Amino acid sequence: xxxxxxxxxxxxxxxxxxxxxxxxxxxxxxxxxxxxxxxxxxxxxxxxxxxxxxxxxxxxxxxxxxxxxxxxxxxxxxxxxxxxxxxxxxxxxxxxxxxxxxxxxxxx
Amino acid sequence: xxxxxxxxxxxxxxxxxxxxxxxxxxxxxxxxxxxxxxxxxxxxxxxxxxxxxxxxxxxxxxxxxxxxxxxxxxxxxxxxxxxxxxxxxxxxxxxxxxxxxxxxxxxxxxxxxxx
Numbered sequence: 123x124x125x126x127x128x129x130x131x132x133x134x135x136x137x138x139x140x141x142x143x144x145x146x147x148x149x150x151x152x153x154x155x156x157x158x159x160x161x162x163x164x165x166x167x168x169x170x171x172x173x174x175x176x177x178x179x180x181x182x183x184x185x186x187x188x189x190x191x192x193x194x195x196x197x198x199x200x201x202x203x204x205x206x207x208x209x210x211x212x213x214x215x216x217x218x219x220x221x222x223x224x225x226x227x228x229x230x
Numbered sequence: 231x232x233x234x235x236x237x238x239x240x241x242x243x244x245x246x247x248x249x250x251x252x253x254x255x256x257x258x259x260x261x262x263x264x265x266x267x268x269x270x271x272x273x274x275x276x277x278x279x280x281x282x283x284x285x286x287x288x289x290x291x292x293x294x295x296x297x298x299x300x301x302x303x304x305x306x307x308x309x310x311x312x313x314x315x316x317x318x319x320x321x322x323x324x325x326x327x328x329x330x331x332x333x334x335x336x337x338x339x340x341x342x343x344x345x
Binding site (some may be wrong): 123150155157159163164165166170171174176215216217218219220221222223224 | 292331336337
């Protein structure tokens, strides 16, 4: 089955840009979604179809995808952005949705 | 108001079954399917499967096939997920999410499996 690899944690200072990566074999050929999950809460979709944002999600959140790596970038990071972030793709070989293991974003 | 409201926490013994509900409101029930995603304590997200609003399409993740059943009740706009033969590692929070890009989630249902 398809595997998505995320680093376990990323730290960034307020006001800087955080980049959270998601690795997978030829992930650039797939469409990636990104979710934010704060402690004790359900996940929230922050980027879909690689680069689009649902209504209500700040423009500070953006996505890109090429080759074997997809990236979620969060510019002008705020303390309120501290959360776990998950990438997700549809694996057509198994007909299943696959999530990455998640990355904990810490705002120093 | 567009929302998914899930049933309350459950406690089961190993070998038992649990049935979790997800009541939808604020949108056309048959237009969107529902996916189920679970999260063990301190762990990541795991997709279990999905069911279309009219029950015409159902897909289960391979690791749950034979142990999970998803159903709908169009009279109450509710989706159900039943998991059988529970084991200790089934202890998790179970979420329903609208299948249109997972843009809407329930708050989760905690299932405890303990003897």
